[in-house]
Structures are given as structure tokens and as C-alpha cells.
Amino acid sequence: VIELGTPERSVITTCAYCGVGCSFKAELNGDQLVRMVPYKHGKANRGHSCVKGRFAYGYANHKDRILKPMIRENIEDPWREVEWDEALKFAADRMKGLQDKHGRRSIGVITSSRCTNEETYLVQKLARGVFLNNNTDTCARVCHSPTGYGLGKTFGTSAGTQDFDSVEKTDVVVIIGANPTDGHPVFASRLKKRLRQGAKLIVVDPRRTDIVRSAHVEAAHHLPLRPGTNVAVVTAMAHVIVTEGLMDEGYIRERCDWDEFQHYAEFVSQDRHSPEAVEALTQVPAKDLREAARLYATGGNGAIYYGLGVTEHSQGSTTVMGIANLAMLTGNVGREGVGVNPLRGQNNVQGSCDMGSFPHELPGYRHVKLPDVRAIFEKAWGVEIDPEPGLRIPNMLDAAVEGTFKGLYCQGEDILQSDPDTHHVAAGLKAMECVIVHDLFLNETANYAHVFLPGSSFLEKEGTFTNAERRINRVRKVMAPLNGYEDWEVTQLLANAMGASWHYTHASQIMDEIAATTPSFSGVSFDMLEEKGSVQWPCNEDAPDGTPTMHVDHFVSGKGHFIVTEYLATDERTGPRFPLLLTTGRILSQYNVGAQTRRTENVIWHPEDILEIHPHDAEQRGVNEGDWVRLASRSGETTLRATLTDRVAPGVVYTTFHHPATQANVVTTDFSDWATNCPEYKVTAVQISPSNGP
Ligand code: SF4
Helix, strand or coil: CCCCCCCCEEEEEECCCCCCCCEEEEEEECCEEEEEEECCCCCCCCCCCCHHHHHCCHHHHCCCCCCCCEECCCCCCCCEECCHHHHHHHHHHHHHHHHHHHCHHHEEEEECCCCCHHHHHHHHHHHHHHHCCCCEEEHHHHCCHHHHHHHHHHCCCCCCCCCHHHHHHCCEEEEECCCHHHHCHHHHHHHHHHHHCCCEEEEECCECCHHHEECCEECCEEECCCCCCHHHHHHHHHHHHHHCCCCCHHHHHHHECHHHHHHHHHHHCCHHHCHHHHHHHHCCCHHHHHHHHHHHHHCCCEEEEECHHHHCCCCHHHHHHHHHHHHHHCCCCCCCCCEEEECCCCCCHHHHHHCCCCCCEECCCEECCCHHHHHHHHHHHCCCCCCCCCCCHHHHHHHHHHCCCCEEEEECCCHHHHCCCHHHHHHHHHHCCEEEEEECCCCCHHHHCCEEEECCCHHHCCEEEECCCCEEEEECCCCCCCCCCCHHHHHHHHHHHCCCCCCCCCHHHHHHHHHHHCHHHCCCCHHHHHHHCEEECCCCCCCCCCCCCCCCCCECCECECCCCCCCCCCCCCCCCCCCEEEEEECCCCCCCCCCCHHHCHHHHHCCCCEEEECHHHHHHCCCCCCCEEEEEECCCEEEEEEEECCCECCCEEEEECCCCCCCHHHCCCCCECCCCCCECCCCEEEEEEECCCC
């Protein structure tokens, strides 16, 4: 028994793990954080939490934290600890030197979905206002960038349509490519409660995830599709709805572009899109697919929740648009209980996208080519903004290998471990002449860095995170930054070392600037968040209390847009050498590449990544339960232990990506979404063979 004593004080803040955005009371004795208690007034979690937010905060004080800046001339040299002034001057001189020699577009930034809105806003401002280019991208590139594209094209804005409360009014829940039990546990509990009350469930996933069959919950339909065939399944559902006359014609006539609908209806009605025609391709029994489509269209309020199993494909954006099409076809957008809801993996994916981290968009999803939008920021920042969209992360790496991209400031993101095709990422980083890593730990990317700037944890900063339901939650400082600075302060110091004169003294001033330049945030301030607790954007004159449900009377785009979704097979093909398909996911106790959770007690629950393989495939390869296996693809190979399970179908294998020892991304390919370059993590042709271990 550990005696914690009565806490002397507490601070309300927001979990820094997943996109549910649970509120916590951080309880302290003196300066020591003794407990994280789920906050009962938190609107996203209502007093609930999972094992990550509740217990996995110890990384903030872990001995691996780097608290002093470090520099080195070359990546082969040992690190040299220096004072902040010297590190910032070194970094600024290098970056300016590269621009003088190779042009202003030769350097760029990567923002982090782990950091606050205010920090993310400042990093893209550093690119646009100090580097004078649009080379800014976010780690959302590798997860939900297709959501940005797909929901932008169909509904007019890149965001989930509902609040979490909405699920309580849902009659039919469709989960596509998401595993909420592990990825979004607190929301999963609410979802399961609704299912126990009688709502029906359809799960579209290659793997039999926990929610397909768990305590008192059983999906009406599990469509175990072959990885890579999402578009064919979603289009076949639309085929059933249109050809059987199950669409909501009144809604479509009133709310959507009718000509586009007619064109789309003609497309999906073709026999080649019927469930029977795509059964061999998708491996989903036609009868099940047909019945699932009927249930979604006729079962009352239908709500779709989706995750990275939708977006991380070569047709990720197409599937997002296909999902939006389904919702518009059935009139399931614009009221409680319905909608299209991306389940965001990281705490601030929504916010990092909102804040203009993409190379083509300024804050509020406004294209950088629009002169009137640029004028707003030019006036606020006193600079001329480059009208040309910048480079995405994969383009930065390609350009680095080609010799035209030379310098990178990377905040709170370990691209070497989390981006696909590790060898290519390493080659890109190695080719750069100045890599600045700003992070808590000496991560894998830092192996190729020239400057290391210590970061601050979520417990050490003021700011806001925006969760998957567009809810802007306050992050409050629980302890002073161990390194001396909050992350936004470090970005400001770097900007000023490069010649800017920023004078923010508190994160609230950055939010004031966001509100002044971004219409969907114009009603947001730290004072109003103090008063209301949290608020969902848009929050402005039209919606002073925020917006729980979007697109109520009309879509942000005016009319809803149906987009034709033609299925195109990925270029990643199985064959005699690589006959199995690998897909990846997460587990409840761990988080992404594990940089935080592996440095907490949570590691006892999942000390290594495991490969799931169907018993039939295992037997053919002489693999037994617990054996070490070699997992090889066209990109590379790794070694991990196997477990035999029928959660995956024959021909499909599955693993998590939480441990650097596994380096799952050594085997993933560099294929990516056609519209956004989001990597195709979810489909890799592989072979398995017995191994003696790593
Ligand atoms: Fe809540 Fe997600 Fe944090 Fe768990 S990880 S406590 S579900 S925000």
C-alpha cells in the first residue's frame, strides 16, 4: 500500500494521450504530483479515464529527460551540452546560412499533434513568418490528413460532425477501421453502454476487434474485409442503398447538390459495385454487406465512427469521401445521434490541423493561395506570406535526398520511428545540414540531429488541446518546466534568434491572436474557457457557446457534395515471395511509438510488440505459439514473437508499433494516399518465417 496523503492542491488539466481529451485533476503535495484523478466535470470524460491518462504520467520526471540544450557540428560527433543562448544562436545561424546558400524554401518545420494549439500555431508561424515559406507539416500527415481532404471536399470542413454525447441518441453505430476499446477507451465505454441499451453495431475491420464481441455487446454485422478494399466495401453499401431505394431523397434534394447526387447515384448503381460483384475482392460475404447497408439506411439514427484503418491507405481520402457520401445518402448528418466522426489518435490532431500546420492551409483551413486570407496574417504578422504551398513531410525527405531541402525544425515528433519506410527517412535526415529536434527525450530522429532543444511535458505548460469532438480544453501548468521553458517559449526564442521580434509572455496571448485571425475561433479566449470549462469550435458571434453538432441547417460548404469513389487497388501486391498482408494497430496500455508509456509502469502490460497470425498460416510455416518469427517485406525485415489467433483471417497478420526494438515501420512501404501522402501503413505484403530471435 502506498500512502499518498491528502493532496495539498490540485490543478485541472487535460490528458496528453488520445483524442478523447479527458480532463483530470492533478493532485500535488508541494511540487510533487501524487495522483491524476479523472475530473467529474470534464465534458469529454465525465469522471472516467483509462490506464494511460490515469497512470502513465511518470515519464515527465523520467531520468531519460534531456534538460539542457545540446549541439554538434556533425551527426558523427558526440553531443556537447551548452546554454540556451549558444544552442539557439547555433541553430539560427545554421538555418539562416542554409537559406542564404540554398534559398528560402530550403528549410522547414514539422509541428506536433502532442503539443498545444498555441505551440503548433507558433511553429507554423515560424515557417511562414520567419522562414518565409510554407514548408510546414504536421504528424497528422501520417494519420488523419485524408480526413482533412475528404471531409473538406464533401462537407466543407475537416472535423467530426458530433460531440461524444451524440452517441446516446444513436440507433445504428458503424465503426470502420477503428478499435475504440484500445485506441479511445473512454469513448468506447460510452459507446458500449449505448449498445447495451439496444443500439445496433456494424464493424468493418479486417480483424475481429474487441468491440465485435465483448461483454453484453455483439455486433449485428462484422465485415472482415481484406486490407486495402475499404472503398469497394463503402461503395457497395451505397450501391445497396441507392438500388434498393433506401436513400433519403428529401434530405438530398434539400441539403446536397442534386446534379452531383445524380451523377454519383448513376455510378454506384452499376452492377460492378454490387456486394456480389465485389465479394471475391473484399472477401466480405455479399449477404452480410447487403444486410449491413440496409440496417444503416433504415435502422434510425446512423452514426459512423472511423479511424486510421480508413485513412492510412493509398485510397484513404477516397474512403473518407465514400463515408461522407453514405451519411448524406441516408440523411445522417446535421442532428444529434448521427454524423461522421473521425476518432483522432493523438490528443491534439484536430488542433494541429486547425492551426494551419499543413503546407497549403493557413489556420482555419484557408488556402494559402487566397490573397484575402494571406492579407489577414500579413497584417497581423507584418510580413509577406509566400503564396506557394510548401512541402509535405514525405516531400521534404525526398527533396533532402535530392539535395534541395537542407534544414528542419522538428517539434515533438519522432519521424524516424513513426514515419513509413525507416531507411528512406534516415537517408533524408542524414542528407540535411541542420536538423533541430525539440523533444523530451533523445529520440530516434535525434540520431541525425545537430541541435537538441529540450521540450516540456504537458504538465509543464499552459495552453489548449482540441479533441476529436472539436472541444477546446485547457491545459494548465502543474509544475514549472524542468528545462526552464514551455515549448512555445522555445519556438519564440528561435524565431527571435533568426531576426523576429515576438513578445508573447503567456500562451493566452497566442490564443488571442488565433481568435483575431481565425473566424471559427473568434469567440475563444482563456478567460471564456475558465468560465465555460471547454467549448467546441466553431465558437464565434454566430455560436457564442460553441457548436456541438455541425451542418445543422446547411453544410459549411453550402450544399453537401457527393464525390464519385472509384476503387483502385493499391500498388502493394501480395505474391509468392510476400503472400500475407500485414496491418497494424494499438493496444490499450501503450501509446504510439511508446516514447511516453514505455517510460512508465504501463510497460508491464505490454512489454513487446506481438505478431498475430492465423493458426492455419502459422502451421504452414512451422510457427508455434510464442515463437520468434522473421517478418519480411519488400522494404525491410524485423523480428518479433508470434501469437496464434483467429482474430485475424487467414492471409492477414497484425502487430502493434509501440516498441523501437520491433521497428514495425522498417517493413512498411512508401506507398501513400493519392491526395495527401498519408502513408499506407495498413497494407504491407509480407512473409513470415521461423527465427531464433533478434
Ligand atoms: Fe482519456 Fe484517451 Fe487519456 Fe485514456 S488516453 S485518459 S481515453 S484522453
